[in-house]
Amino acid sequence: xxxxxxxxxxxxxxxxxxxxxxxxxxxxxxxxxxxxxxxxxxxxxxxxxxxxxxxxxxxxxxxxxxxxxxxxxxxxxxxxxxxxxxxxxxxxxxxxxxxxxxxxxxxxxxxxxxxxxxxxxxxxxxxxxxxxxxxxxxxxxxxxxxxxxxxxxxxxxxxxxxxxxxxxxxxxxxxxxxxxxxxxxxxxxxxxxxxxxxxxxxxxxxxxxxxxxxxxxxxxxxxxxxxxxxxxxxxxxxxxxxxxxxxxxxxxxxxxxxxxxxxxxxxxxxxxxxxxxxxxxxxxxxxxxxxxxxxxxxxxxxxxxxxxxxxxxxxxxxxxxxxxxxxxxxxxxxxxxxxxxxxxxxxxxxxxxxxxxxxxxxxxxxxxxxxxxxxxxxxxxxxxxxxxxxxxxxxxxxxxxxxxxxxxxxxxxxxxxxxxxxxxxxxxxxxxxxxx
Numbered sequence: 482x483x484x485x486x487x488x489x490x491x492x493x494x495x496x497x498x499x500x501x502x503x504x505x506x507x508x509x510x511x512x513x514x515x516x517x518x519x520x521x522x523x524x525x526x527x528x529x530x531x532x533x534x535x536x537x538x539x540x541x542x543x544x545x546x547x548x549x550x551x552x553x554x555x556x557x558x559x560x561x562x563x564x565x566x567x568x569x570x571x572x573x574x575x576x577x578x579x580x581x582x583x584x585x586x587x588x589x590x591x592x593x594x595x596x597x598x599x600x601x602x603x604x605x606x607x608x609x610x611x612x613x614x615x616x617x618x619x620x621x622x623x624x625x626x627x628x629x630x631x632x633x634x635x636x637x638x639x640x641x642x643x644x645x646x647x648x649x650x651x652x653x654x655x656x657x658x659x660x661x662x663x664x665x666x667x668x669x670x671x672x673x674x675x676x677x678x679x680x681x682x683x684x685x686x687x688x689x690x691x692x693x694x695x696x697x698x699x700x701x702x703x704x705x706x707x708x709x710x711x712x713x714x715x716x717x718x719x720x721x722x723x724x725x726x727x728x729x730x731x732x733x734x735x736x737x738x739x740x741x742x743x744x745x746x747x748x749x750x751x752x753x754x755x756x757x758x759x760x761x762x763x764x765x766x767x768x769x770x771x772x773x774x775x776x777x778x779x780x781x782x783x784x785x786x787x788x789x790x791x792x793x794x795x796x797x798x799x800x801x802x803x804x805x806x807x808x809x810x811x812x813x814x815x816x817x818x819x820x821x822x823x824x825x826x827x828x829x830x831x832x833x834x835x836x837x838x839x840x841x842x843x844x845x846x847x848x849x850x851x852x853x854x855x856x857x858x859x860x861x862x863x864x865x866x867x868x869x870x871x872x873x874x875x876x877x878x879x880x881x882x883x884x885x886x887x888x889x890x891x892x893x894x895x896x897x898x899x900x901x902x903x904x905x906x907x908x909x910x911x912x913x914x915x916x917x
Contacts, residue, residue: 511611512554515916517885520548520566521909528857528903531574531588533667535747535764536843536855538588540903541573558613564605571598577761578745579668581684586761601628616643624658630745633660639715648721653714660709664744667764670701684758693754700750700766700848709739725786735776742770748855750848768854770839776802780810792816800834806859808834812866822875828895830866857901868895868907878915885914 528540548566555561573591576598580586609620621638639654672683673696680696690696712735719729747764749755756763780798787793794814801807812830819825837859839852846853870893878886890912897905 508557508613509615510554510557511609511615512552512560513915514554516552516888517914517916518548518550518552518911519914520546520550520911522546523908524905526897526903526905528899528901530855530857530901530903531577532743532746532768532854532856532858533574533577534588535749535762536857537762538577539573539591541591542570542575543572544568544570558611560609562605562607562609564603564607566603568601568603569598570601575599575745578665580761581668581688581758586688586759588761599629601626616647617641618643630663630665631660632663633658635659637713650717650719652717654717655715656711656713658711660711660739662704662707662709662740662744664704664707664740666703666744666767667747669696669758669763670698670767673698674701674703688758690763691757693756696756696763698763698765701764704740704744704767706740706772709737709741711735711737727782727784729782731781732779733777735778737774737776738772741772741774742768742854743856744768746854746856748846748853749844750846751844752847752849755844765848766853768856769852770854771804771852774802774804776800790818804859805838806834806836808832816872822873824872824874826870826872828868828870830864832864832866834862836861857903860901862900864897864899866895866897868893870894878917881917882914884917886917887912888915889913 522545524542524544524546526540526542529538530536531538531540546566546568548564550562550564552560552562576591577586577588580588580590583590603624603626605622605624607620607622609618611618618641619638622636624633624635626633635656635658637654637656639652641650641652643650668684672685673680676682676685678697678699680690714734715731716733717729717731719727721727744767746768748766748768749762750765753765778798778800780796783795785793792815794816796810796812798810799808800810810830810832812828814826814828816824816826837854839854840857840859841853841855842860843855846855870891872892873887873890875888878888880887891910893907893909895907897903897907
């Protein structure tokens with residue numbers, strides 16, 4: 482009899498549990514397990530229009546950027562992502578902030594000064610939450626970065642909504658970055674001001690001035706503003722048009738205020754006689770730019786699935802700002818699936834821009850102007866970037882290293898060529914691991 486009542490109780494409990502379970506909806510985890518990305522890029526450039534030397538001189542720069550990104554599922558709905566990286570660069574151009582550590586200073590010769598290299602360290606922490614139906618996603622993040630003469634903290638968040646069986650996606654995001662300069666100045670201007678606007682002391686005791694020996698950069702004063710604040714509001718819309726076509730549209734509204742010029746970038750005036758130490762022309766002043774800037778980029782992506790082997794990816798962006806710059810960017814990728822796991826993709830990007838109203842080349846500004854720069858990043862130019870990539874993807878992570886399965890490997894190479902003489906090569910590599 483006791484066994485009978487026990488069996489009846491277990492059957493009743495089982496039926497009750499089944500009735501309760503039938504009311505539950507299966508919910509797939511946003512992220513099944515911890516994922517780790519190791520990323521590395523190598524960038525090398527050279528040119529003939531160094532902004533540090535007032536629009537004339539070598540632009541040689543090498544940058545290596547290792548990064549690790551760890552995404553951790555906290556539960557079915559929430560993911561914590563930590564992005565840590567460093568950017569270590571060596572630059573002959575920035576080394577010429579103080580070219581006078583050489584016996585023969587020249588804009589075409591690399592300096593071994595402290596400013597010839599630096600390391601940028603960054604940290605971003607992001608938290609995201611998805612609703613039960615996965616149609617609402619919100620995220621928040623904080624970030625920080627620091628290098629020798631610059632530091633930044635940032636925060637922001639976003640909201641994404643999916644409609645129409647997830648065929649339509651709308652997003653909005655807001656970000657704030659609060660940056661602080663520790664200004665460094667061209668060595669000759671620093672020494673001139675530190676010695677009471679005279680040629681007594683500093684480099685002037687060690688070198689003789691040629692050309693205009695009465696060097697007197699009267700426009701130069703130290704920057705009183707040391708902060709740069711940036712505010713951005715972003716909108717995005719994505720729509721699956723049919724089985725083969727997807728369209729995305731995005732727009733950003735950005736506003737910057739504070740010290741928007743680089744204190745170490747020289748400017749030379751047409752109406753001031755030239756002074757030299759060896760081959761290096763002494764600065765008439767530093768770059769001066771307005772303390773506010775409004776930017777508006779608007780763009781779109783169109784992806785078209787041709788067949789099981791080819792996908793056609795396109796991108797276009799129009800940009801304008803209140804400094805007089807307008808630009809157009811267009812790019813195309815054509816991924817080709819070699820096997821189920823390997824994809825190769827050639828790519829090409831074209832960029833063109835008009836110059837800022839504050840830009841003029843070396844020795845074409847006048848000392849009576851309020852704002853001036855000879856940074857060729859703000860000039861008129863066209864640029865071409867072309868390259869290729871190879872991608873390996875295995876969602877089943879058959880290949881493993883220790884407790885981690887390899888989900889994705891990505892390699893890319895690009896060559897960048899600008900009409901003002903700047904040339905660059907970029908190599909990037911990434912590998913995604915899934916903890917098992």
